[in-house]
Amino acid sequence: MARPTIVRPQPRLALLAMAALLAGPALAQEREAFKLERSINLQQTFTDNGKLSDNDRQAESITEVSPGIRLSGRSGRVQGSLDYRLDLVQYARDSGRSTAHHQLAADGGAELVDRHVFLDASASVSQQSISAFGVQSGGTGLDNANSTDVASVAVSPSAKARLGGLIDLSAVANWRATRAKDSTAGDSNDWDASVRAGAQHGIFGWSVAATRQTSDYAGSESYISDSVVGTVSLSLTPRLQVFATHGEDRSDILGNGTQKSSSNGWGFNWVPGVRTQISGQADRHFYGNSHSFNLSHRFRRALIAYTDSRGVSGQDTEALGPLRQRYLQIYSSCMAVVNNAATCEQLTRALMGFDPSVSLGFLNSAPSLQRTQSLVMSITGTRNTFALAASRNQSERLGDQQYDAGDLAIVPRVRQYALTADWSHRLSTQSSLALTASWQKTPDEDTQPGNDLRRVELSLTNTLGQRTTGTLSVRRVWFDSETSPYRESAIIGSLNYRF
Template identity: 25%
Template sequence: MLVLLSLPACAIPAEWTVTPTVRLRESYSNNMNLAPSDQARGEFTTELSPGIAISTSGPRLSLALDYSLQRIAYTRRADRNTQQLDASGHAEVLPEWLYLDARSSISQQNISAFGPQLVDPAQVTGNNSTVRATSLSPYLKHYFHGLATAQLRYDYQRVSSGRLMNVHSDDTSLQLTGDNGGQGWNWALRANRKNIDDVTLPTVTMSDVALTLSYPLNSRLSLSATGGYEKNDYHSNSAQPQGRHWSLGGNWTPSARTKVAASVGRRYFGNTYSLDAGYRLRSMYWTLNYNEDITTTHGEFLSIPPTGLGDFLDQLWATRIPDPQARLQTIKLFLLVSQLLGPNGSVNFFSHRYYLQKDLKLATVYSGPRSALAFTLGSSRRTAQTSNAIDSPLLGPDQLALEDRTRQNTAQAGWNYRMSPRSNLTVGASLSRAESLSTGRTDRNSALTVSLTHQLQSKVSVSVDLRHVRHSSNAGGNYRENGIGAALMVAF
């Protein structure tokens, strides 16, 4: 990916930032396996983690890469290696014509929303796996004056996790957006065809064609109507997953700080609704989102999380933390602590099935001169559209119905306090409930974390972290865990 994205950088010079790092961490957990109290065992770990961060932002190339390799040594078990990667880039290969987007990640993810939940990469739960996700998307885009903007995109995606998951897909789409000079009616036409190849299933093809008409009532309010036809050939439990679809919606922007977009419609699986609202003040940002769609586990791993809260903090903390790299790391730590279960608040459990997913999320962040507070409420509901028999490699015979219908509710909060120009205190709290509506099983999780970081020198920092975790379930397996760690990080 680095090679592909760097090709056009030769034409226009850009400033590159390359920061190698080494992190040494000592930690202790009184329940490393997240087992019931009578089976809990305490253990020390030593983690050595070399890494590198690469970034550049120019007129034709933007790239951000953060990679680390963790070597974890245990006192009671064999050593092991883990990796973390978060990389994304955009390149303008041929001005105003050819572009390239790419993303890649390596992360530790929980396999199921039920059972022990991973909080620290050093933990050994039996309910987590390494997920590798890659997306490479070249596309042609050009503006034809007075006619339309045309975009032809090809997207190759792959998600793998050892023997548990190996899925790749290719998606070809064409989108035409009319040019009416900003006056009166406008239109947009899109068509796409996606082939999904899961090694455990026959190839699935999903296609859709839709036409959207929009009309601005005034500078603040516009209305839109969409109609089209979609066809999918996965083996549905109910009606054939195809048919006409429509939606009616509107966009309201009463000011530069407020936006509301909403729609109501119907697809082959029933009525659909969507909402995307945001409200921004000088030191506060609110978002409220609701969405319904057919999704898959691998599709969720490749979805792009919203960046509103991170962008808001980056702008607010530009003077408070002048160093861009240090500011980025502080924001990442803050959002990670305040969203312990992941960017969407719920566990994207492993499955080969297709689901109707309904997501609702309310999030806010407030930033003062020396502190910031983030709060998130989320609810996610999944209803399986395909047979549970295809998940037999992931679940035992007595658990196949566990994920037919699920609901996850989460509440998360994070607080960051800048004690001094070199010291930061971050506190995070999380409550979650995962419920199987098909079997009646309910699991509850809570976590409290405290992290203190201090900058010894411009490129040397230390941190101390504490955590307390609880898990309870009406199916058994209740546990508690306390952990403490201290880390030294050096950048070169």
């Protein structure tokens, strides 16, 4: 049977989808509750190695013009945020490399029927590495053949109701599409649908959920997984709940035909205090063990958070609503301690598994077994703020799965480590000094040599007016690799105006 053709949308698809959601009837009726901010950023970079190569070093002057918009707020039953920027990059000497990039982070939700029907959506466009073993860029404004724009759109309708005042019923569907520019590796369509029934009787609870999940990768087969999972829970205290699960699975994601199996697991949710949250879950599946663990604690002037998860890519059935709540919880805790939006956004994204300053990962062509660990810490004082983010990612081949493209088509696993330390000092009410040091490593795997990226950047930021900010930075990058090492130094000046 012929495989259906996948239509490859342009990166602007993510922006259009999110704009359509935010422009719904409820928003049109109460637009004043949303805040719109426009901006334009001008950046000039002088680098001694514009081609990121020690064999063909060439000094370069790179000009970036980046208009952007930011929309956020809540109006009636609609809430959301949209942050979009268009980066126009112009190379002075090598004008053929001049390009444009889209940067988008958007998320929205609507309560279509009061307390019963909901719609969540998100969209993103960002640059990602094609291969973990290729050249890694150490700064903005520097393009290389190993990076590309990747766009994602996700939509999640859901509904819930109570039957007879005793049994809670819910249904959730999640659809996600990912496209990479100028590459079929990483292109995928994922969707899942689940129905759930459950109830709470005093300290005892139960639920039964049925789920179907489908993953469709470009150039590969479609993979289908069905499961029915029963859960029993016990609330030992108002703040501590434990639960056990048993499920029946049927799936072909191992690449060797459809397999049937049973799964068992356990977990807990614990909230010792208003500043601490701990949760964990462990399950035994036909492909191996999976788990998730989350811990966050907010001190008076500090924050620490840790996550550890292992499972199959594309098999997360959690809807966007809980993900948004988790993001806002971490971000709010950080703001209560650090009170710096840029720092808290970076820390929160690192904890959730996507750090804008350290882009671990690579494009893949089939489901894989993934293990992700992340540790975030921040300490703030009267004038100083220190933040540390560490992460470890590991992707492995899954069963007899065939990988037509990507790193897992060459090696059985890919490991990546990253560490970022950031210190900022407020010189006055108008200016601040920041020092950032980062390290990213991809170890050798079989015949594929790894690489090591180190970066240090010092920047001075000054408020030039009520809506204008200027930044002057210097950076140094060391990239060690058997195939394409390089060293790079740069001076960057930028001017941001918000209106």
